Amino acid sequence: xxxxxxxIVVKTVKYGEADTILTIVSQKLGKITVFTKASKRVKSPxxxxxxxxxYSNFVLTHQSGSYRLQRVExxxxxxxxxxxxxxxxxxxxFMELSEKLMIEHQxxxxxxxxxKDTLDILLELDTQKLELMRIIxxxxxxxxSGFKPEVLKCANCGIIQLxxxxxxxxxxxxxxxxxxxxxxxxxxxFDKTTIRFVEYxxxxxxxxxxxxxxxxxxxxxxxxxxxxxxxxxxxTLNLKSINFIDNY
Ligand SMILES: [Zn+2]
Numbered sequence: 001x002x003x004x005x006x007x008i009v010v011k012t013v014k015y016g017e018a019d020t021i022l023t024i025v026s027q028k029l030g031k032i033t034v035f036t037k038a039s040k041r042v043k044s045p046x047x048x049x050x051x052x053x054x055y056s057n058f059v060l061t062h063q064s065g066s067y068r069l070q071r072v073e074x075x076x077x078x079x080x081x082x083x084x085x086x087x088x089x090x091x092x093x094f095m096e097l098s099e100k101l102m103i104e105h106q107x108x109x110x111x112x113x114x115x116k117d118t119l120d121i122l123l124e125l126d127t128q129k130l131e132l133m134r135i136i137x138x139x140x141x142x143x144x145s146g147f148k149p150e151v152l153k154c155a156n157c158g159i160i161q162l163x164x165x166x167x168x169x170x171x172x173x174x175x176x177x178x179x180x181x182x183x184x185x186x187x188x189x190f191d192k193t194t195i196r197f198v199e200y201x202x203x204x205x206x207x208x209x210x211x212x213x214x215x216x217x218x219x220x221x222x223x224x225x226x227x228x229x230x231x232x233x234x235x236t237l238n239l240k241s242i243n244f245i246d247n248y
Pocket of ligand 1: 154155156157158159176177178179180
């Protein structure tokens with residue numbers, strides 16, 4: 001059976017002499033593993049279309065549980081990202097996180113589009129903005145995978161917060177109103193701007209959110225919030241790429 005789908009290469013592993021196993025976040029099939037022949041050979045027409053960050057149209061065959069690459073046509077190459085070490089590390093982290101979060105063979109158009117937008121923005125992004133981009137990406141990917149934190153109403157009693165709360169419960173998955181703050185434990189406390197920024201990210205496109213001016217203090221708070229939140233809801237992910245961006 002032949003299947004055609006657009007997809008983004010999020011991981012490549014070489015095997016044998018010149019063959020590669022690709023992990024692709026695809027539009028139609030969700031995350032899939034694809035076996036390719038000789039895509040690493042010099043001058044192979046498959047090469048640019050099947051390297052990391054490539055956005056391509058793939059023609060695959062499905063045989064005994066695995067996908068094999070028949071043809072591939074490059075739609076957009078994000079290889080330029082790899083020429084900037086900072087951007088490369090961040091892009092690798094974004095790809096690895098998406099790869100961990102996506103379930104094999106489960107279509108997730110939102111996540112697929114998020115990856116495409118992320119790569120588009122990264123190409124032109126000022127490296128000073130990478131940390132902010134990471135926060136926005138993490139918030140957006142949590143939404144795409146069904147783990148969006150609640151920032152509009154109290155996660156405990158459901159009351160709509162007209163004046164933003166500064167309390168956040170990781171276990172309840174969102175902000176906690178003043179009345180509930182004495183009952184819900186443990187609580188994290190943030191600047192109101194931090195909570196407002198999360199709300200802003202969820203109501204705007206990534207390309208707009210990345211242009212926001214965010215102070216170092218707020219960035220640090222967002223990082224702290226997301227670190228604990230991701231650990232609680234996604235577990236310990238053991239991402240290799242995170243060491244590069246956290247220790248860089
Ligand atoms: Zn409440």
